[in-house]
Amino acid sequence: MxxxxxxxxxxxxxxxxxxxxxxxxxxxxxxxxxxxxxxxxxxxxxxxxxxxxxxxxxxxxxxxxxxxxxxxxxxxxxxxxxxxxxxxxxxxxxxxxxxxxxxxLRNLTRGESEEIVSSVVGIPLSARLVEALWTCSYGNMAALRATFDDLAGRGYIRRTRERMELTVDPGTAIAEVTVDPRLWVGADSAAFSEALTTAALARRISLPELTDLHGDDLVCDLIARGLLTERLEDGVEMLTVQPPVLAAALRAGADHRRRREVYEAVLDRAGIAAGAGAGAGAEAGAAAGAGAAAARPDPRIVLWALGRARPVDAEAVLAAAHAALDAHDYRTGGSLHDTAQRAGLAMTPIQQAELGLVAGSCLRLLERLPEAAILFDQAMVTLQRGSRGAAAAGSGDPADPAALSDPASGEFIRVLMEIVTARADLAHYRDRGPDAALPMIADAHRLLPPGHPAHTVLDALTVVHLSYSGQYREAARAYDALDAPLPVEWERRLEAIHALALDALGQSDAALSLLRRLARRARSMGHVAWASEEYLSALLCVVLHGYGITALGGELSSFSAADHVESVRIDHGLRRAADAEIALFAGDLPSATIAAADAIDTIEVDGPEDFLPRVLSLHALALALSGQAAGAKEQLRRMRALPNHTNSPVGPETRAAEAGALFCVGDRDAAGQAVWALAEEGLHGAAIRASMPGLFMADRETCRLVGELEVAGDLPEMLQELAAATLAESPRRLLDVTRRAREFGLMAMAAAAADRARAVASPGSQHHTLAERLLATTEISSARAGFAHLSGAATSGVKLTRRESEIADLVGQGLTNAEIAAELHLSKRTVEGHLNRIYTKTGARLAGRAT
Structure with a gap:
């Protein structure tokens, strides 16, 4: 079903x-x-x-x-x-x-699509395969099947022991998928095919334009059938062919004559070419925000027109470049800049600077960093040269093109702020730290008139870059020092980042209140402008870290809705990293290990590189909690080899996972120092998460430290209660933590608290019996199987033979006796004998263990 x-x-x-x-x-x-x-x-x-x-x-x-x-x-x-x-x-x-x-019926979400394919093939899918399937199908089941069959037929899918994998990068796979359009359009629907081909070639065509070309009845019929979907963009109704794999097939099947006809028809009806380019800079500058620019023309059509000497004005080129950047069509965005230069397009200095900025942003996202840096520097020089020319001209006429480059004009300030932001982001990304970015921001203050509101935006940019490097205490101070209101787009971005800071500082209640306020604004605005990558990332972290998995389940609608928003792009590697972290909190160590390994494979190839240390730390923690010390140490070594591996927005969480792994592999001194360092920096939220394995192991020093942290939120407060109950050796309080942890979906914590309650309760007492019953429940017993070695870590003088250690590790991974026997080439009876000796030595047992 x-x-x-x-x-x-x-x-x-x-x-x-x-x-x-x-x-x-x-x-x-x-x-x-x-x-x-x-x-x-x-x-x-x-x-x-x-x-x-x-x-x-x-x-x-x-x-x-x-x-x-x-x-x-x-x-x-x-x-x-x-x-x-x-x-x-x-x-x-x-x-x-x-x-x-x-x-x-609506289209399936990304998660539902993954679940369906995984259930059919009988094995989990890699993140890169899910990305290729989803990008082509967009939740349409027929497209999902057609895409999978096409990729499999090309040999791009292989099956391993653990998952189904994509053997090429997703971009290559997506570009080569082809299907028969008749699957959706029908063999004898020539009129449908013509209209859909127009919409597929003109990817940003408006509803009036398409109805003008193909008739209102036909277009309405296509919309009713779901083959065309509407979206509102900058106040204009745009149409998109669904599913995307159908649009790709229609584009591939269009010959040069058909493509030319569509492009010329759309150019004429959109008004992009009407009289454009005939005048020089003044006319181009005066056209700002009008006509073609407001329509945000199709980037590929504008690029086609530029390359064929069709008259296109500067504002249309700028609008198309912005549209290409927003649609993640980075190659087209860069090509628009180069083609405009070759065509000698008449532009004002501020337009030249803005086009160079957009093209540089596209190159930066294509990882062509040296070329992006050159374009950003050229854009700044062009802007400053234009401002000096405007000061020299001094006509004072707002219609004069020189006045557009005046340092006090709104256009000059806007482009200047965007260039400063882009240069600082690139410097931070390239150097993995804020040291190069912050001086650029400070220098930009000198280019602004005294008292201008844009000074506050630069201060906000300082907050962003401190947060990017994980310096959340300094970022919070800089945020509190902001003394003027911000533009809406900056406020949206900054408040989501500030919520992450509050989460790292241990202020989950304040962080959630901030996100709730953002969500209310989104509803009142009537669109999805607030559903950004930063907002969703903050929502995931704040709810998971502060309130647990059950509460996170109540927020799934926000993440599902984002799957259908073209402006939101969450990298598939980061999705798997989120899966790994959720599985760790749930105590599902096999799933956490697989998801973290998948995230590493994906991020190493497809990025984002600054999150690679985070997924390495998650993999190390999952392996360490499973008792695989050697594998955990190897992942920690790989993580530490990366330059500035904690200089990222998830730097505190990377350090927390590293401390947790150190607890599990037996290096308690180093783990304790790492937790203390986080606490001394004010990162109490990260510190309490770093201490979780220590709490599970009933480490008394860790319990005392946790009790001293200032934190808010259901989960941090429950961890403090676990620490206090462990120090007091109170089975009643430990059992209360077990019940609450189970309600929150935190089975690892529930298993640790119940196991500790059984250990401190008198045998045969009511508390001991209740702990036994709780440990025998399916959820807690399955979580405890993976963490079994932690309870034995506190037992001194226990020595296992090499074979017993191997079997104990496999037990920690959740394998049954029969699976262990097959893995080690032993008989099942021999494995059971080893297990009995292990249980005798450690005093441990696995209630309800499947054999």
């Missing part, structure tokens, strides 16, 4: 009301499968069912496609499916309306 929650609700409602369901969705959304699943659920509940599948394509029970609908037996429930927006056959529409409730 592909949509188990949807199916379960529909079945329950139909059983209660005896009213059926009409499932509608765009082609490939799985309406037929959903209808079959609902019908199966109703039959299992003892309800008679009549199924009318694909009702818009063929009449059930009638080969000719005509006649009255067949009678539905008394007491039977009607379940039907149809394509979204397609008309039902005459006579059937009334019957369906009277007997069913309409259930529209």
């Amino acid at each position: 592909l949509r188990s929650d949807t199916v379960a609700r529909a079945v329950a409602l139909s059983v209660d009301t005896r009213r059926g369901v009409l499932i509608v969705g765009p082609p490939g959304a799985g309406a037929s499968q959903c209808a079959a699943d609902i019908a199966a659920g109703l039959r299992a509940a003892g309800v008679a069912v009549v199924v009318w599948d694909d009702l818009d394509r063929a009449v059930p029970g009638s080969a000719s496609g005509g006649g009255a609908p067949p009678a539905v037996p008394d007491g039977a429930v009607l379940v039907a499916s149809a394509r979204l927006g397609a008309p039902l056959p005459p006579g059937y529409d009334d019957e369906v309306a009277a007997r069913t409730t309409r259930l529209p």
Whole structure:
């Protein structure tokens, strides 16, 4: 059942009301499968069912496609499916309306798509494979299947013991996927194909433009079928072909003649070429914010026009460059700058500087850092030269193009701030620290008029770069020192980053309040402008670190919605890093190990490089908690070999994971020093997370330190209660922590607290019995299996043989006795004998352990 929650609700409602369901969705959304699943659920509940599948394509029970609908037996429930927006056959529409409730299906989220493919192939998928599948299918199941088959047919997918992997980078795989457009359009729908090809070639075409070219009825029909989706961008209704793999196939199938016709038609109707380029700088400057620029023209069409000497003005080129950057089409953004220079496009100095800035930003994201630095420097020189020219001219006329470069003008300030931001970001990224970025920001203050509001923006940029290097205490002080309101776009960015700072400082309540305020603004604004990568990252960290996995489950709608927002791009390596961290909190060490290893493989190839130390630290911690000390030490060595490995926004969390791994591998002195260092820097939130393995091991010095930290939030406060209960050796308080941890989804903590409660309770007492029962529950016992070696770490004088150590490590990984026997080429009875000796030596046992 592909949509188990949807199916379960529909079945329950139909059983209660005896009213059926009409499932509608765009082609490939799985309406037929959903209808079959609902019908199966109703039959299992003892309800008679009549199924009318694909009702818009063929009449059930009638080969000719005509006649009255067949009678539905008394007491039977009607379940039907149809394509979204397609008309039902005459006579059937009334019957369906009277007997069913309409259930529209949306496209699958990224996580649902991954789950479906993984369940079909019977093995987890690598993050890079998920990225390729999702980018091509966008949650459309038919596209998902077509993409997988195409990649497999090209030999780009291989199966290993642990997962299904992509053998090339996602960009290469996506570029080469091809499917038959007739799968969605139909073999005899030439008009549909023409209109969809236009929309596929003109990726930023507006609704009026497409209806002007192909007719209102045809375009409305395509929208109703879900083959065209609408989005509002800068106040203009834009259309996109769905799924993306269909758009790619249509573009690939268009010949040069068809491409030229589409580009010329769109240029004429968008007004981009009308009289553009005839005048020099003054006309181009006066056109700012008007006409073509407001429409944000298609970057590829503007690039095509520039290369063929078609008249295009500077504002249209600038708008197209910004659109390319926003759409992550970085190569087109860089090419627009080069082509405009070769074409001798007339531009004012401020326009030249802005185009160089956008092109440099595209090159920076393509990792062409030296070229990006050159363009940024040239943009700054051009801007300053233009400001000196404006001062010399001194006409004072706002219509004069020289006045646009005046240091006091809004355009000059805007471009200056963007150039300073880009140069500082590049310097920080290249040097892995704020030392090169902060002087650039300080120098920019001298270019602004005294008392100008942009000084506050530069101060905010200082906060950002201190946060980028993990110096959250200094960043929080700089944030508190801001004494003037910020522009909306800067406020949105800065407050999400400040929430991360509060999380690292241990102020989860304040961080969550800040994010809730941002979310309220998003709802009041009526669009998704606040759903940025920074906001989602902060939401994940604050909720997981402060309130646990159960609370994070209540926020999944925010992350699911972001899958369908083109402006939000979360790297697939970071998604797997988040999976690893969540699995660690849940105590699912095998999943954490696999996810962290997957994140390492992905980030090493696809970036972002500054997060590589973080995923190495997560892998080290997962291995160390599993008892694989040698592997953990190797990951720590790799992490420390990276320059400035803690100079990143997740630097404190990297240090916390490193301290936790050191606890587990037996280097308690180094671990304690790392926790103390975090606490002394004021990073109490990171410090309490670093101390978690020490708490699980009942290390008394760590427990005392945790009790002294100033933290807020359900999870940090519960850790402090665990520390206090451990020091007091109170089984009642430890059992209370166990219950609360289980409610929060934190099975690792629940296992540690229950295990400690059993150890300190008197055998046969009520507390001892209750601890035994809790440890025997499926969730806690499975989590405890991975952490079993931690409880034995506190036992002195225990010596295991080499073979016993090997078996203990495999037990820690969650393997059954039979799996251990197969791994070590022993008999199952021999393994059981070794386990009995291990339990005798350590006093440990695994309640409910599967053999």
